[in-house]
Structure formats: C-alpha cells, structure tokens
Amino acid sequence: MKGLRRRQSCKKGGVPRFARGAIIMWRTLFVGLAVLFVTAFADTQMAFASDDYSVQQITSVRSIDMTVSGPAAAISTGGRSAMIRSVFFNSSWQREAVRWDGAVLTPIGAVGTDRVAYGINSFGNVTGFAPAGGYNHAFLYDGVSMRDLGVIARYRQGGEYSGGYDINSSNIVVGSSSVRDGNLHAFKYDTRMRDLGTLSGYPSSEAWAVNDGGSIVGGARNPSTGSTRAWLYTTSMQDIGTLGGLNSWAFDINSAGTIVGSSTTVGGQTHAFVRQGIMLDITPAASNAVAYGINVLGHVVGVIDGQAFLYRDGQLSLLTQLVPESFGLTMVSALDINDAGQIIGEGVVNGQSGIYVLSPSLLSRWSPQLWYPADDTFRADAASTMTDNYTATYANALKNEMNTTLAYSGQGLSLSYLETYGSDGFNHHVDAHNDTRTADAYRMHQSVQYADKIYGRVRTYPDGQTVLQYWLFYYFNLHPIPTSAGDHEGDWEMVQYRLDANGIPIDATYTHHQSAERCDWIHVPRTSSGRPIGYVATGTHATYFSSGRHFIESGAFDDNAPGDGDKIIPRVIDVSNAPNWFQWKGRWGGSESSPEGPIWAKTETGAVVVDGKWSDPRAWSLTQGGCTEQQTFPLLEADAKGLTQWRGVNSLAAPRVSARRAGRQVIISYSFDRHDARGSRRPLTLMTAVDSAGSRLAPFAVRTVLRGLHGTLRQPIGGGVRPYELNVRAYGKGGASRLVRVPIMER
Numbered sequence: 001m002k003g004l005r006r007r008q009s010c011k012k013g014g015v016p017r018f019a020r021g022a023i024i025m026w027r028t029l030f031v032g033l034a035v036l037f038v039t040a041f042a043d044t045q046m047a048f049a050s051d052d053y054s055v056q057q058i059t060s061v062r063s064i065d066m067t068v069s070g071p072a073a074a075i076s077t078g079g080r081s082a083m084i085r086s087v088f089f090n091s092s093w094q095r096e097a098v099r100w101d102g103a104v105l106t107p108i109g110a111v112g113t114d115r116v117a118y119g120i121n122s123f124g125n126v127t128g129f130a131p132a133g134g135y136n137h138a139f140l141y142d143g144v145s146m147r148d149l150g151v152i153a154r155y156r157q158g159g160e161y162s163g164g165y166d167i168n169s170s171n172i173v174v175g176s177s178s179v180r181d182g183n184l185h186a187f188k189y190d191t192r193m194r195d196l197g198t199l200s201g202y203p204s205s206e207a208w209a210v211n212d213g214g215s216i217v218g219g220a221r222n223p224s225t226g227s228t229r230a231w232l233y234t235t236s237m238q239d240i241g242t243l244g245g246l247n248s249w250a251f252d253i254n255s256a257g258t259i260v261g262s263s264t265t266v267g268g269q270t271h272a273f274v275r276q277g278i279m280l281d282i283t284p285a286a287s288n289a290v291a292y293g294i295n296v297l298g299h300v301v302g303v304i305d306g307q308a309f310l311y312r313d314g315q316l317s318l319l320t321q322l323v324p325e326s327f328g329l330t331m332v333s334a335l336d337i338n339d340a341g342q343i344i345g346e347g348v349v350n351g352q353s354g355i356y357v358l359s360p361s362l363l364s365r366w367s368p369q370l371w372y373p374a375d376d377t378f379r380a381d382a383a384s385t386m387t388d389n390y391t392a393t394y395a396n397a398l399k400n401e402m403n404t405t406l407a408y409s410g411q412g413l414s415l416s417y418l419e420t421y422g423s424d425g426f427n428h429h430v431d432a433h434n435d436t437r438t439a440d441a442y443r444m445h446q447s448v449q450y451a452d453k454i455y456g457r458v459r460t461y462p463d464g465q466t467v468l469q470y471w472l473f474y475y476f477n478l479h480p481i482p483t484s485a486g487d488h489e490g491d492w493e494m495v496q497y498r499l500d501a502n503g504i505p506i507d508a509t510y511t512h513h514q515s516a517e518r519c520d521w522i523h524v525p526r527t528s529s530g531r532p533i534g535y536v537a538t539g540t541h542a543t544y545f546s547s548g549r550h551f552i553e554s555g556a557f558d559d560n561a562p563g564d565g566d567k568i569i570p571r572v573i574d575v576s577n578a579p580n581w582f583q584w585k586g587r588w589g590g591s592e593s594s595p596e597g598p599i600w601a602k603t604e605t606g607a608v609v610v611d612g613k614w615s616d617p618r619a620w621s622l623t624q625g626g627c628t629e630q631q632t633f634p635l636l637e638a639d640a641k642g643l644t645q646w647r648g649v650n651s652l653a654a655p656r657v658s659a660r661r662a663g664r665q666v667i668i669s670y671s672f673d674r675h676d677a678r679g680s681r682r683p684l685t686l687m688t689a690v691d692s693a694g695s696r697l698a699p700f701a702v703r704t705v706l707r708g709l710h711g712t713l714r715q716p717i718g719g720g721v722r723p724y725e726l727n728v729r730a731y732g733k734g735g736a737s738r739l740v741r742v743p744i745m746e747r
Contacts, residue, residue, distance in 0.1 A: 052322040052571055053343075053358040055329060115139075119166040119173070127164030127173045138164035138175050138189070152177040152185055152195045162187070166209045174207035174216050186218050186233070199229055199239055207233070209252045217250035217259050230261050243271055243281050250275075252293050260291035260300050272302050274311070282311050293336040297529035301334035301343055308334035308345050313369050313527040315569050319343065321448055322571060323358065331356070341365060363456035363572045366468050366497050366505070369531050370570065371547070371563035373538040374727040374739055375480075375687040377438050377445075377701040380472035380541075380570055382453040383581075384415050385444045386430050386490060386588055394433045399590070401427035415581040425586030426608055432476065432489045432589060438701065441475040442718055445698050455582070455598070456572040459617055464501025467617045469494060470572070471598045472541070473588070478703055479539040480687050480731040481557050486539065489589025492598055495534050495543050496617055508532060509621040511613075512542030512559065513552065519545050519627035531569070535561035538687065538729075538736075545629040549651070549735050560736040565699065565727075651735035653677045655686070659726040660745040664717050666690055666726065671710035680734035688713070689727040690744065692720020699727060722746070 115130035126141040137160075138149040154160040155178050162177035173189040186196040186207035198205035202220035210216045216233040230250035231237050242248040245264025253259045259275040271283035272291035282300065283289040289304035291311070300311040301319075308319040308331035319331040327349065334345035341360040346353060370380060389396045390410035398407045398417070406421065406428070407413040418425065433440065444450045455471040472493040479486025498506045509518040525533040525545060534543040537550065537559035544550055547563040575582050578599065585608050587594045596602060601611035612620040653676035659668045668688055677683055683706055689699035700718025717724060724744040730737040 052364040053319075053360055055323050055327065056357045056359070057347075057354050116163075117141075118164060118175075121167045121171065122169050123171075125167060125171055127167040127175070129161075129163040129175075135160045136163065138162040138173065138177070138187075138193075140164065140167070140171065140173055140189070149173065149189050150193055152187055152193055153180045154178060155182050156180045157182060162193070164189070165207065168210045168212045168214070170212065170214070172210055172214060174210045174218075176206040176218075183223070186216070186237075188216060188233075196233055197237055199231055199237060202227070202229055205231070205237070208250065211253045211255050211257070213255065213257070215253055215257055217253045217261070219249035219261075230259070230263070232259060240275060241279055243273055243279060245269075248273070251291065254294045254298070255296050256298070258294055258298060260294045260302070262290040262302075272300070272304070272309075272311075274298075274300055282316060284316070292334065295337045295341065296339045297341070299337055299341060299529060301337045301345070303333050306332060308332060308343075308347075310334065310337075310343065313529055313531055313569060314567055315369075317569075319345070319358065322364075329356070331358075361572070361574065362458060362466070362503075363468060363470075363574060366499075366532065367454070367456065367470060367569060367572045368495055368534040368543075369527055370472075370534050370536055370543075370568050371561075372536050372565040372568065372698075373560070373562050373729075374565035374691070374699060374741075375689045375701055375729045376478075376536075376538045376565070377689070377698050378441050378474045378476055378478065378541065379445055379452060379566075379568070379698050380454050380474060380493075380536075381441070381445055382450040382573075383455075383473040383588065385441065385450050385473075385475050386432060387414050387418070388450075389432065389440050389444060394436070396433055397431050398586075399429055399431050415579075418584045418586075419580035425584040427586070429587035429590055429594060430490075437476040437489070438478065439716070442698060442700055444475075446719065452568050452570040453573055454570040455575045457574070457578075458576045461618060465506075465618065466499045466503070467496055467621070468499065469496040469613075469617055471575070472543070472570075474541045476589075477540055478701070479557070480560070480703060480729075480736070481685055482703070482705065486557075488591035488593040490587070490591070490594045491541050492588065492595050493541055493543055494598065494613060495532075496621060497532065498618060498621065505532075507621070508545075509624055510534060510543040510545060512537070512544065512550070513540065516621070516624040517545065517627060518621050518624045519629050523627050523629045523631065525629075525631070533563075535563045537561040545627070546631065557731070557733070558735055560729075560731070562736075562739065564739050652681050652683055652730050652732050652737040654737040654740050655683070655728060655730055657726065657728045657740050657742050658745075659742055661717065661724065661747060662714075665714050666717055666724070666744050667712065667714055668726065668728075669710075669712050670728070672730070674709055677709055680732070682732055682734075683709075683730035683737070684732045685730070686713075687727075687729050687731065688715055690715070690717050691725045691727055692718070692722075717744075 117128035129136040164175040176184040183204040186205040199220040205220040207218040230248040243263040244266040248263035250261040272289040291302040343358040395409040457469040474491040550559040655670040689701035702715040
C-alpha cells in the first residue's frame with residue numbers, strides 16, 4: 001500500500017494536484033472487498049463477465065479532473081488486503097478519503113476535509129495525510145479515530161510535511177517526512193516516527209512500500225541533478241542498483257521479498273524490473289514501462305507504453321486483451337494486484353475514464369502454461385482460424401459428405417455460420433487450403449483475434465469437486481516424420497484439472513493421441529506461481545507432464561516434447577455453456593484423421609455420440625492410465641528451474657548447421673558425422689524453424705526429408721525483424737537429436 005506524493009506541484013485553488021491512483025482492500029476470504037480512495041463521490045458500479053477476468057467498474061469519472069504522475073498500490077501478506085490510491089478532485093478542488101466495500105462509498109472522517117488516503121492493511125487500518133496545524137501530517141486511522149503521526153523535523157526555513165504511503169498488518173507505517181535541511185526523508189512509524197535516512201549522494205528519500213516482514217522499499221533523489229535510486233531497507237538502506245542506466249525507483253515488495261519498480265537502461269529508456277537477488281528487466285527492448293505492484297505469486301502489474309500490463313510466469317500481457325472485447329474497455333494503468341490475482345487500475349470506455357477491478361476467473365487461475373518445442377510453427381489458437389482463413393487467391397471451405405462446397409471463408413463461413421446454416425454438421429467438414437497450411441497458421445497467429453486462445457469449461461459435482469477442462473485447437477499437425485496418420489488438418493487436444501471442494505488441486509489429466517495420462521498434483525510440473533505446465537509434442541501437439549521422448553504404444557514414431565520453445569499462457573474462452581458452434585458435429589479439417597469437436601466421438605459404426613470426456617470428465621479421467629511422471633513438486637510452491645532441460649535420451653546425432661539470409665529466405669547448410677548417423681541413429685528428416693529474436697511470433701518451421709547426410713536447403717523466413725535465429729532438430733526411427741540453434745548471418 002503505497003502512494004506517490006508531489007510536494008508543491010501543479011497547484012490550483014491552493015490545493016496540490018496529486019497523482020491519480022486508487023486504494024483497494026481485500027478483506028479476509030475476499031468477502032469484504034473494500035477500496036479506499038480520495039474522490040468526489042462517485043456514481044454507479046457495473047460488473048461485466050469476461051473470459052479471463054470479470055470486470056467491475058468502481059466509479060466513472062465525469063467532469064472530475066484526474067491526472068496520473070505515479071503509482072499508489074499495495075498488498076499485504078496472504079492477500080487479505082490490497083489497495084490502490086485514487087486522488088480525484090471535485091469542482092471545488094477538495095479531496096475526500098472514502099472507503100468502498102464493493103457497493104457503497106463511505107467517507108472516512110468529516111465530509112469535505114482535505115485528506116488523502118494512501119494505504120490500508122488487512123484490518124482496515126488506513127494511512128495517508130491530512131491537515132494538522134496548517135500543514136499536512138501522516139495519519140493512522142483505526143476505524144474509529146485518526147492518530148497524527150507528526151514529522152521527523154520541521155524545515156529549517158519553516159513549514160513541515162509528512163505522509164504515510166503504506167501500512168502492513170503490524171500497523172507499521174512508512175512514508176516520507178520533512179527534515180531540517182529542507183529535504184524529505186523516508187520514515188518508519190511503529191511506536192514513534194523513525195528517520196530511515198537516505199543514500200549517499202541523494203539528499204532526499206521516500207518509503208513507498210513495506211511488507212509484513214518489515215522490509216521497506218522506496219527511492220532516493222538528488223533534487224539538484226534529478227537522479228534517483230531505488231533502495232531496500234532491512235536493517236539499513238541499501239542501493240539496489242539499476243538496469244544499466246542512471247535512475248531507478250522501487251514501488252512495491254511482496255512477502256517473499258521480491259521488489260518491483262522501474263529503472264533506466266543504458267539506452268536511456270525506462271523499463272520495468274523485478275528484483276529477487278538480481279534485477280531482471282521484464283520490458284521489451286523498444287518499450288517504456290513501470291512495474292507498480294506485485295503479489296505473493298510473483299504476478300506483476302504496471303504500465304507499458306500507455307497500456308496496463310500483467311506479467312506472470314515470464315509472460316507479459318496487455319490487460320486490454322484479457323477483458324471482454326465487446327465491452328470496449330482499454331486498460332491504461334494497472335496499479336495493484338492482490339494475492340488472489342485481482343487487479344485495480346484505470347480504464348477508458350468510449351472516451352470515459354473510470355476505475356476498474358479485474359478479478360481472474362477460476363479458469364484463468366489454473367489455465368496451463370504451454371511449453372512449446374522450438375521447431376514447430378503451430379500454436380493453440382482460436383478455432384476460428386479454420387473457418388476464417390482466406391486470401392485474395394484462395395480460401396478454406398465448408399463441405400458436405402459429397403465434398404460439395406457450402407461456404408467459403410471470407411464469403412460467409414465463420415464460427416457463427418456453423419450455428420445457422422441448417423445442418424448439425426454430421427459428415428460435413430471444414431477443409432483447409434492445401435500446401436499453405438504453415439504459412440496460413442503463421443499469418444493468423446500474428447493477429448490477437450486468433451493467437452493463443454483456448455477453450456475452458458467448469459464442471460462442478462454435487463460433492464463440491466470441480467473439473468476444469470481446457471480444449472486446445474491446432475490448425476494442422478505437421479509430424480516431424482511423414483506418416484499417413486501423422487499429418488492432418490485440425491487437432492483438438494485437452495488437459496483438465498480436478499479440484500476438491502476447497503478449490504485445492506487433486507490431479508491432472510493430459511490427453512495424447514487416443515489415450516490420456518492422469519497424475520496426482522504432486523507430480524504435475526508447475527511454475528513458481530503454482531500454474532501447471534504442459535509440454536507440447538512437436539508436430540502431434542499431444543500434451544505431456546515432462547519434457548523428453550515419450551513412447552507411443554501404437555508403434556508409431558515416439559513423441560518429442562522438449563519444452564525448449566515459447567512458454568505461453570493462452571487466453572481462456574469460457575465454453576461451460578457450450579455455444580452452438582462448439583456443438584457442431586462436423587470434422588475440423590479435410591483429412592481422414594481430422595477430429596470431430598470436443599463434445600463428440602465417432603463410433604465404429606460411424607455414429608457420432610457425446611464423448612465421455614465431455615459428459616462426465618471426472619469419471620472419464622479416473623479410468624485413464626497411471627502417471628509415468630516420477631518427479632515430484634512441492635504442493636504449495638513449485639520450482640520450474642531446470643525443466644527446460646531435455647529429460648529423455650538424445651538418440652540421434654545432431655547436425656552441424658550454418659545459415660545465411662537471402663532476401664526473405666534463408667539458405668541452410670547441414671551435415672552429419674557418418675560414424676554417428678548409422679542404424680537407428682540415422683536421421684530421416686530435419687525440422688528447421690526461423691525465429692525472429694524478441695518477437696511474439698511463432699517460429700516458421702519447415703520439414704525436410706533427407707536424401708543424404710549433408711546438403712543445402714532453402715526456406716522462407718516468415719516474418720518478424722532481425723536478428724533471426726535458426727532452430728534445427730533431426731528426427732528418425734530412433735527418436736530426435738538435441739536442438740541446434742545458430743544465428744542467421746546477413747549477406
């Protein structure tokens with residue numbers, strides 16, 4: 001619970017204009033969600049359903065002036081409270097502290113009093129500043145009365161100031177106060193106000209956040225040079241450095257001691273950082289960003305290039321893309337996140353600003369992080385990639401059992417068309433355009449309309465247990481080794497998690513091919529925040545509990561799920577109440593082995609019936625094969641460190657590779673050692689994938705059937721910008737080689 005104060009800045013009507021923010025408190029069990037913020041009394045609250053987040057509007061800002069100059073957010077241990085400060089000004093430029101309990105705004109103290117609230121703890125105790133003897137003083141409000149915390153010292157030239165910016169569950173208040181030399185010093189207040197001093201060379205300091213362990217973070221400033229430096233205080237104030245530039249500032253610290261804030265870089269940009277021992281830059285190179293809040297799971301929120309962001313499990317997402325598109329909400333700031341993952345910040349709808357609380361859905365909380373192979377283009381994207389794909393010269397098509405075209409993409413065919421064209425789809429199929437499948441999937445993945453979207457379903461049982469199903473659609477399966485059944489258009493994969501009546505995970509079931517594997521939760525790999533991980537196999541897109549080589553009982557080539565590519569948390573689209581297109585009975589692809597949709601299964605007689613995975617997912621999962629994963633993971637906190645390492649046997653020889661760019665193509669030279677590449681170790685194919693450094697694009701992968709142990713080949717680069725990297729892996733009857741990564745040299 002922290003805040004930003006601008007002393008003596010931008011006055012109007014004699015009242016300083018403070019940074020816009022918000023103050024929000026989550027009470028025990030998140031029942032008493034309360035937001036404390038300074039405002040002219042706001043109006044309606046509105047709630048909106050979302051796939052990833054439910055959205056609640058706390059207040060709309062009509063003629064009220066709001067300006068942002070920094071963060072104001074915090075979280076207490078256990079997630080029982082979180083707060084963001086908001087400062088609003090009415091037409092008289094008065095500021096009033098109020099508490100929001102989820103429905104009603106209640107003033108704190110006398111109405112009309114010029115006071116600002118910055119921090120709130122799990123007991124509802126509040127800190128901020130209010131007038132005292134003609135000057136603003138930090139206060140501690142216990143729900144009944146306000147205690148004046150005083151100042152460290154008056155300015156030598158006269159006047160004084162103090163402000164409380166954060167408060168922890170032990171009622172320790174931190175903030176800044178005037179000192180004799182005319183600067184501000186960070187303070188800690190327990191039974192009295194204690195001067196924390198400042199860093200050498202930085203005469204002024206401010207404390208912005210304190211965790212329940214008593215660790216304090218903030219920033220120090222040199223007013224004459226304008227330089228700043230982030231610090232951590234445990235027993236003394238320690239400079240925590242920068243990302244290579246001159247300036248940094250710390251905004252929040254969680255119960256694990258992880259610090260977030262902003263720092264300049266060598267190139268002069270401002271980047272958001274996360275620090276746990278070392279300072280990690282979480283900002284794309286060309287952007288500017290600030291991290292304002294962090295919760296116990298290590299999820300971080302802030303602002304990047306004027307948009308609110310969420311950083312979790314190594315992935316940075318714009319919050320605007322995680323809220324309902326139909327609502328038209330653009331989140332321009334995210335200032336705090338609590339331990340339940342709830343986020344507060346400012347959003348804009350139709351040009352109207354407002355303060356919003358975003359609450360993650362159950363499906364969003366447990367959605368898997370997919371660890372893709374580095375040599376595969378295809379991703380779990382929206383099923384509409386199949387119905388919407390067209391160019392100026394070709395299009396996908398809906399066809400009936402006579403192979404007669406009923407509709408083309410771009411000329412009527414869409415997911416909604418599958419609901420309305422007068423057939424349940426039995427013996428119909430959507431046919432992808434041949435020969436361009438990789439290029440089409442790659443192109444459509446570049447659009448946020450299609451990229452990284454999966455379909456989630458919640459099924460709750462009478463005993464309180466809940467099953468969360470996630471259905472993953474892949475546009476095409478390009479098997480590393482050509483087989484009649486391996487390559488096919490369309491692929492539906494599924495992972496599911498079973499929770500007990502208290503919401504604690506019990507087990508997980510991952511499908512691969514015609515079978516599935518169920519593991520107790522202790523054997524499920526997870527990220528550091530507890531999110532389950534699924535390892536995606538190259539080409540087949542089966543999902544596994546571990547990286548490495550996986551035996552296929554049917555006698556086909558084994559699966560390879562190395563987990564050495566992108567690590568993505570897809571957006572979840574809720575299909576608990578299955579939309580009509582989801583109930584379509586046709587095949588998602590023109591191949592013989594293209595699948596029916598998630599609800600259906602085809603019997604030996606050709607009839608289409610409801611699949612057991614859909615009708616009773618818990619009963620179905622309990623019949624699945626035993627867990628082959630032997631590694632165990634802590635139940636409360638998992639450590640994904642090292643899971644990117646290959647856990648199988650590299651049974652094939654790896655090639656020597658060089659690559660150079662020729663326009664929009666890359667020329668690849670490869671060779672194998674003839675003594676290593678013999679017998680079962682002889683390679684049959686190469687998967688070569690061009691990756692654009694620092695890009696969110698998938699690699700552009702091509703499969704080449706080898707005619708010898710050395711040669712040259714060409715392939716498209718795909719998209720993205722330089723520098724480019726080439727990922728190469730060999731496949732054969734004996735399995736796969738290790739991944740070879742080489743830079744693509746310019747001509």
